[in-house]
Amino acid sequence: MQTITPDELREEFQEINDYDERLEYIIEFADGLPQMAAEHRVEPNRVQGCVSNVWLVASQRPGESADDSPIVDFEADSDAVITRGLIAIIVALLSGKSAKEILAIDIDGLFTELDLQGHLTRSRSNGLRSMVRRVRELAEAAL
Template sequence: MPELTVDRLIQNFEILGNWEERYRYVIDLGRKLPDLDEKYKVEDNRVKGCVSNVWLITLVNDDKTPTLEFKADSDAHIVRGLVTILLAIYSGRTAKEILAVDIKDIFQQLDLESHLSPSRSNGFFSMVERIKALAQAAA
């Protein structure tokens, strides 16, 4: 499977005809997400504001220009897919790039706002806030 990028995500969402197919795609993305090692599934790594359990960690790649790599997991299929989307958007970027991402624009391009329940939408943005906080701490 080719690397998942924002452009590829948007393109894939546009190709899929209806929201039932898009939900299946999101769930399929979640199935492909590697499991997070159990040692990271602790309260300190749990994302607050999500109805489902979501654990998120960050690794800093210490190159000349340090980038952040995010690893995450959830106990809910659709949420694992949403996590995969966020990892595609944010992983491998510098802290400055992460903080500059216009996630609301991407969210609209994927047309997620009108197709996620309010609790899932809140959870999605709780994950974004956690990613930004981790990026801010690494900056």
């Protein structure tokens, strides 16, 4: 699974000015997202508010960070390639971080800064907000 920092994502997007190239970059993340096990692709794991099907599960392990909150690992999937890429970026940014670290990262602000939502349809933009909200809920539940 890919990992990326907010600064690395900013750098990548600064180098890509063309909308189609940005979509290709998002799709590359989709291609790198491991396939989710079928038993996790169930209704309780579906992210509400997304037009496409998006599934997200979180697992916890004891905190190995300075803040001593549990480490949260995410597994996700979608049946739509662009949406799969978006959730893959979220997972790459946040999976493996402590719950407190996840909650401290302003993902919505990052995506606004990158003008990511400005290049998405209204329904995809709403879905992106729903995915971020669900990740934050799962991180809060880990505390």
